[in-house]
Amino acid sequence: MPEELKIVVCAKQVPDPEGPPSSFELNSEEKRITPRGIPPVISPFDENALEAAVQLVEKHGGTVSILGVGTNLSASVYLKAIAVGAEDSYMVDDPELDPAILDSVTTAKILSDAIKKMGEFDLILTGRQAADTNAGQVPAGIAHILGLPVVTLAQSITVEGDKIKVNRELPDGYEVVEVPLPAVVSVTPDIGEIRYPKISAIKAAKKKPQTKWSAADVAGEGVPRNLLNLDELFTPVREPHCEFIEAEDISEAGAMLAQKLVEEKIL
Amino acid sequence: MDGSNIISVVGEFAEDGSIAPVTLELLGIGRELAGGSGKQVAVVIAGPADESVTGNLIAQGADKVYVAESIERKYSPEGYVKMLDALCNQVKPGVLLIGHSPVGLDLAPRIAFDLNVGLVTDSIKVEWSGDKLKCYKQVYGGIAVAVYSFNTSPQIVSIRQRVGTPIARDDSRSGNVEKLDVDFDASAARYNWLEKVEEETTEIRLEDAEVIVAGGRGMGGGEEFKQLYELATVLNCAVGASRPPCDSGWIPSSRQVGITGKIVSPDVYIAFGISGATQHLTGMQDSKSIIAVNTDAEANIFQVADYGVVGDLKEIIPAFTNKLKELR
Ligand SMILES: Cc1cc2nc3c(=O)[nH]c(=O)nc-3n(C[C@H](O)[C@H](O)[C@H](O)COP(=O)(O)OP(=O)(O)OC[C@H]3O[C@@H](n4cnc5c(N)ncnc54)[C@H](O)[C@@H]3O)c2cc1C
Ligand SMILES: Nc1ncnc2c1ncn2[C@@H]1O[C@H](COP(=O)(O)O)[C@@H](O)[C@H]1O
Numbered sequence: 001m002p003e004e005l006k007i008v009v010c011a012k013q014v015p016d017p018e019g020p021p022s023s024f025e026l027n028s029e030e031k032r033i034t035p036r037g038i039p040p041v042i043s044p045f046d047e048n049a050l051e052a053a054v055q056l057v058e059k060h061g062g063t064v065s066i067l068g069v070g071t072n073l074s075a076s077v078y079l080k081a082i083a084v085g086a087e088d089s090y091m092v093d094d095p096e097l098d099p100a101i102l103d104s105v106t107t108a109k110i111l112s113d114a115i116k117k118m119g120e121f122d123l124i125l126t127g128r129q130a131a132d133t134n135a136g137q138v139p140a141g142i143a144h145i146l147g148l149p150v151v152t153l154a155q156s157i158t159v160e161g162d163k164i165k166v167n168r169e170l171p172d173g174y175e176v177v178e179v180p181l182p183a184v185v186s187v188t189p190d191i192g193e194i195r196y197p198k199i200s201a202i203k204a205a206k207k208k209p210q211t212k213w214s215a216a217d218v219a220g221e222g223v224p225r226n227l228l229n230l231d232e233l234f235t236p237v238r239e240p241h242c243e244f245i246e247a248e249d250i251s252e253a254g255a256m257l258a259q260k261l262v263e264e265k266i267l
Numbered sequence: 268m269d270g271s272n273i274i275s276v277v278g279e280f281a282e283d284g285s286i287a288p289v290t291l292e293l294l295g296i297g298r299e300l301a302g303g304s305g306k307q308v309a310v311v312i313a314g315p316a317d318e319s320v321t322g323n324l325i326a327q328g329a330d331k332v333y334v335a336e337s338i339e340r341k342y343s344p345e346g347y348v349k350m351l352d353a354l355c356n357q358v359k360p361g362v363l364l365i366g367h368s369p370v371g372l373d374l375a376p377r378i379a380f381d382l383n384v385g386l387v388t389d390s391i392k393v394e395w396s397g398d399k400l401k402c403y404k405q406v407y408g409g410i411a412v413a414v415y416s417f418n419t420s421p422q423i424v425s426i427r428q429r430v431g432t433p434i435a436r437d438d439s440r441s442g443n444v445e446k447l448d449v450d451f452d453a454s455a456a457r458y459n460w461l462e463k464v465e466e467e468t469t470e471i472r473l474e475d476a477e478v479i480v481a482g483g484r485g486m487g488g489g490e491e492f493k494q495l496y497e498l499a500t501v502l503n504c505a506v507g508a509s510r511p512p513c514d515s516g517w518i519p520s521s522r523q524v525g526i527t528g529k530i531v532s533p534d535v536y537i538a539f540g541i542s543g544a545t546q547h548l549t550g551m552q553d554s555k556s557i558i559a560v561n562t563d564a565e566a567n568i569f570q571v572a573d574y575g576v577v578g579d580l581k582e583i584i585p586a587f588t589n590k591l592k593e594l595r
Binding site for chain 2: 149226254
């Protein structure tokens with residue numbers, strides 16, 4: 001077991017995915033989505049990754065560092081993340097790293113370059129997929145570039161000596177896999193919901209280092225090729241057609257619904 | 268043979284050794300993509316295969332079966348990546364189709380990064396645009412659909428389960444079986460699979476259910492889910508949920524429906540106290556009939572519902588259950 005676990009959590013800033021669909025303005029000409037009137041947040045599964053990291057260092061000792069890559073990263077969003085229980089944060093913030101044009105390969109490359117610059121880590125945690133890309137590609141990419149093993153869809157992680165055991169989500173249960181450290185692990189919400197930072201922790205977080213880098217600051221060797229083209233971006237159309245069952249009394253409506261569904265041979 | 272004319276499916280098997288449904292679906296998609304163009308559909312499988320397996324794959328649409336005998340059939344990331352490396356180097360298929368299954372979602376990014384080629388994951392539709400593939404994918408949880416094409420070969424795409432339709436089994440189809448030489452030393456693997464722990468349940472699996480009753484955050488708590496289970500007993504159906512009840516531990520996460528849960532398309536889906544976030548709709552919008560109960564008449568779920576009741580589920584569920592008991 002490493003003396004002290006050093007964990008980096010890859011935390012992506014995204015427009016709040018819980019915002020109403022109307023707050024995601026789609027421009028099909030420019031093939032981009034612009035959030036309107038919703039705040040940036042850490043992508044939900046990355047919060048789970050942060051929670052997992054904090055639980056592990058509570059148990060084994062060590063430190064958690066947060067890493068985000070993007071454009072216009074919000075210091076306060078990452079400050080809140082630090083307050084949950086991290087030591088510091090690193091933001092690779094550059095107009096060139098606009099999430100609307102950044103593909104999985106480039107993202108994985110920049111995250112990996114940044115991780116190399118940050119130091120040595122035992123564990124790199126990510127979300128199972130980002131709320132905007134819904135891709136689930138970056139963890140394998142980081143592992144490939146850094147030459148590390150990767151386990152996806154972790155429901156729980158236990159450190160045993162210089163290895164970890166991971167319960168990996170399956171549709172009807174889980175499987176247990178073991179890999180040596182250092183390793184990359186992507187997590188699911190089962191790992192635990194993020195805790196609320198205490199007010200005192202938020203104050204303390206302000207004294208912790210938040211490092212900002214440009215793309216050029218971290219860029220290592222080799223620029224990834226453009227592997228995919230985004231040809232189109234559109235909003236799927238839905239045609240509402242709901243028949244509402246109404247009644248004076250609400251439980252009457254429940255009974256009428258049952259009647260209707262049986263009559264229509266739906267149930 | 269020019270490999271660029273080969274559309275290769277990555278074969279998966281169920282635990283009982285039968286061909287996984289997603290593989291049959293992908294063979295169906297492969298056949299559609301091949302059309303009358305003279306392209307060939309291949310499938311690559313790990314482990315020694317007897318004639319019943321290869322015969323089945325051919326009857327289900329494969330023109331070629333590549334068998335990597337030296338790779339253990341049970342999924343190991345390192346073994347399967349080596350197998351696909353060998354396929355891509357020796358056969359050079361133009362297209363590689365992978366299921367967005369628990370195996371495929373792990374495997375697809377690994378092989379794409381290994382080959383340094385582009386990948387679209389969890390695609391909901393693929394079609395030709397000239398001689399290039401176009402892959403449709405939901406982004407922002409389903410608020411938008413992005414269409415991608417590739418600058419690299421093979422064009423690798425993982426396809427959502429249930430998107431493809433298997434072809435009708437045709438035992439008169441013919442095809443070749445070829446061995447694929449793969450150099451892999453399993454003893455050097457870093458990824459060590461230890462065991463599978465199955466969830467103990469007697470409940471109907473969401474994937475198999477004809478009827479699903481589902482609860483959301485509006486249920487209010489685990490107690491209320493008991494009412495849903497009672498309704499499920501009356502209907503002899505499965506119970507599902509949106510993400511919040513799973514995150515709060517009101518119900519196991521294996522019951523989650525949605526983009527990161529199960530994608531279901533039962534005959535009937537009844538949603539109680541679910542707002543209809545796109546991430547949830549993605550998982551159930553292809554259900555034949557959708558019924559929604561919600562206190563908020565403006566809730567997004569009504570955009571996809573066929574029947575709706577605006578009101579408190581705490582009153583509606585018991586009345587609905589009792590009436591069904593009476594009628595059925
Ligand atoms: C990357 C990502 C992946 C995700 N994956 C999934 C996924 O796979 N599945 C999923 O479901 N979600 C997923 N989500 C979460 C999703 O964005 C929504 O947060 C979630 O679906 C909301 O669940 P809900 O409708 O139960 O809760 P809410 O949105 O809070 O809605 C609760 C509803 O209950 C109604 N209600 C309240 N009280 C009552 C009552 N007494 N009677 C009747 N109605 C009542 C309210 O009017 C409201 O409409 C994901 C999110 C992200 C970012
Ligand atoms: N720009 C980013 N900054 C930090 N972490 C990221 C970024 N993009 C992706 N990740 C991490 O990789 C995971 C998977 O992303 P994706 O492959 O895009 O679905 C996310 O949940 C994050 O943990």
